[in-house]
Amino acid sequence: LGTLRHVFASGEALPPQHVARFQRLVSSLTGAKLINLYGPTEATVDVSYFDCEPGEEYTVIPIGKPIQNIRLYIVxxxxxxxxxxxxxGELCIGGVGVARGYLNRPELTAEKFVKDPFAGGKAGYERMYRTGDLARWMPDG
Incomplete structure (x- = not known):
């Protein structure tokens, strides 16, 4: 583990007890950072990140802030x-990572992949994916 610098957790919600265990058993010995990632397949898998800071106790692990070329909206x-x-509100994703839609599922594509009303015509940001997930902005972003 001596060369380990970053561990990326993605796929399911990251429980606080896993973060605490990582900080205690790995980070305290190697200085490795744990980063929580969030994102549906419809938006190139990962669209946000949250750095789990050593020494912090979390009751919930946030999905964090958008990665480059991605916009997150709560509507x-x-x-x-x-x-x-x-x-x-509903978490919506805009940006260059948003897929074109579902293969052979035009009704579902029309429901979930909509015109991004916040993009202002910027190239690559035309579509927005409505995740159906509930989220909220926190005061720290």
């Missing part, structure tokens, strides 16, 4: 209205 479910900080 009121079924609308294009952005939610204020702290108010839960």
């Amino acid at each position: 009121k479910e079924g609308t294009e209205q952005l939610q204020p900080i702290g108010v839960a």
Whole structure:
């Protein structure tokens, strides 16, 4: 483990007890960082990251902030209205990683892959994926 510098956790929600165990057994010995990643396959797998800081105790592990070329929006479910900080809503993903849609599923594609109303015509940001996941912006971003 002496050369280990980063561990990326992705795929399922990262439980706080796993973070605490990693910090205790690995990070404290090697200085390796644990990074939580979030993202659905429809948006090139990972779209956000959160650095789990050594010495911090977490009750929940956030999905974090968007990676480069990705935008995350929290909207009121079924609308294009952005939610204020702290108010839960549907997580939507925009940016160059958003897929074109589902193969041979035009109805589902039309429902989930919509025009990005926040992109302002920027190339590569035309589509937005409606994840159906609930999220909320925290005051620290």
